[in-house]
Amino acid sequence: MAKIREKLYVTVPSLFRCPISMDVMRSPVSLCTGVTYDRASIQRWLDSGHDTCPATMQVLPSKDFIPNLTLHRLIHLWLLSSEPPSPEPSPDNLRSLLRQIQNADDDLAVTLSKIAEFATISVENRQKLAAFPGFDSSVVRTLAGCSSRIDASENAICLLDSVLRENGNPEKIRRLILDAREQCFGSMVFILRNGSVKSKIETVRVLEFLASDFKSSKLIAETQGLLPLVAGFLKDGGEELSNAVLSLLGVVSVTHSAKVELVNCGVVEFVSKLLRTCSSATTAERCLRVLAVVATCAEGRAAIAAEPSCAAAVVERVTKAAKAAAEDAVAVLWSLCCLSGNVKVRDDVAKRNGVAVILLVMQRGWEEHVRSMCVDLIKVLKGACENNGLGLKLGSYDTKTTHIKPC
Missing domain, CATH: 3.30.40.10 (Zinc/RING finger domain, C3HC4 (zinc finger))
Structure with missing residues (x-):
């Protein structure tokens, strides 16, 4: 024995x-x-x-x-x-755990941890939770009520992220969170300030899920301190967190005030550095999306123009990006060179063989508004080349653009 x-x-x-x-x-x-x-x-x-x-x-x-x-x-x-694998909770055990969550007893963090552990085991477990009656409302209620308990908050956001990825009842969850948005957003800000990198990523993903329309995006962007907080993660938050933040900023920056707030907290500098240095195509394309959003306001265009090498980085990426991201890159260049008429940026883009790059991009087939921006860019960039005594270096590009006749 x-x-x-x-x-x-x-x-x-x-x-x-x-x-x-x-x-x-x-x-x-x-x-x-x-x-x-x-x-x-x-x-x-x-x-x-x-x-x-x-x-x-x-x-x-x-x-x-x-x-x-x-x-x-x-x-x-x-x-x-x-440790031997713990047995999966039975339906009765899950109901018991949910009741403990609803009662918000002293073991709330432990209870949430048990459910979160169950959720991480398999997709099937997450689907069970997503379909379990009362699960979504219990977790949202918990998130709303634990803005000072980091372990409970992190487990609640982990469970919400799991349910959303398994398409439990997304519209119901969105409504529940937005109905209690002051408390829920307060808990999310608490996690973003004090939580682990994993929980920060999960929180950013949940926020992006909530931004399903203009009104919801506006509510998120207007949450006090949220935009500067998440934008700061672009400086040294790591690739996965940065990607999540870029994706979020691309959808919540829908108002002029939100864009100006991002500009004021240095997002152009952070995104420009990421665009120049990242090796991931996904990261680069999300950077271009954020720059295209910011470039729709005068403050954003001024910040991009003032950032050294930002426009050059956009030119470098435009031919390598997927179609949607290439459109964002064209929009950024058009905003700077044509809409704002920034001579310094225009000359810099022209020196980097901008005419040939735009001609190459035009071969991809675009909607009329994108073709129109490309034609405008070719006009001003050709003028910049002529004014600066630069030749048009088209030899290195097999453009096949005989049908293009820029004025």
């Missing part, structure tokens, strides 16, 4: 234990002292008024902490290898 007990006993690596609770960390985060704790434990410690690191008793110059993603992955792999 003793030997059997020894085999069943699992030694937890000390590195995986929270120095406060001594339990295996669910969400490891590191203080500025370099010591890692479970998020819930250190948050309670700091919220109770302490200003020291519990392990070292050093006074903290900053109470901020960052997710320890490497340790989180190691703990997750260890749990998978050391």
Whole structure:
């Protein structure tokens, strides 16, 4: 019997234990002292008024902490290898878990964690949740009511993102969230400020899902502090988060005030740098979409023109982009060179063989308004070439555009 007990006993690596609770960390985060704790434990410690690191008793110059993603992955792999798979909840168990959510008891974070774990196992599980009566309203209600509980908020947004991807009842979920938008958006902003990268990505995806029409997009854009917050992720948020943010900004920037707010918080600089340096075609195309949106206002055009190499980066990408993104690139160049008549940008585009690039783009077959923009661009760029003594270098392009007769 003793030997059997020894085999069943699992030694937890000390590195995986929270120095406060001594339990295996669910969400490891590191203080500025370099010591890692479970998020819930250190948050309670700091919220109770302490200003020291519990392990070292050093006074903290900053109470901020960052997710320890490497340790989180190691703990997750260890749990998978050391714990037997838990049985899937039965319908009765799911109902019981939903009742616990609805009652908002003290174990709310634990309950949501159990359901979120169930959802991550398989597509079939997510489909079960999506179809389960009362699931969507329970999770939305939870999100609306836990704007100061990061673990509960993150699990709620994870579940919402899972349900939306499995097409549970999207219109109902959209209506539920928008009906409680002040509380729900408050929780989402809380996650964007304090959550893990994964939960930030999920939140941005949920926000994009909500932006189904002009009114919804306007409500999201008008949420105080939201646009500068998400735009800031473009600076150093990582590729997946940046892609999610770019996609969101491309659909929520529907009003003049939203576009101006983006310009004021530096989005043109961030997007321009991404466009110049990214290797992903998807990222580049989403950058072009955001620039095309911003270029529809005078403030946006001025910011793009003032950003070094932005127009050149657009010229570089236009022939490599998919058709929709190429149209965005043409719109940006037309806005700068024709609508604004910015001489500096026009000359820069002309020097980069802009006429040949636009002629090449015109071969793709366009709607009349895009062809019209292309013809306008060729006119002003040819004029710039003539004024600056530049020859038209068409030899390197097999344009086959004998039918094009720009004036």
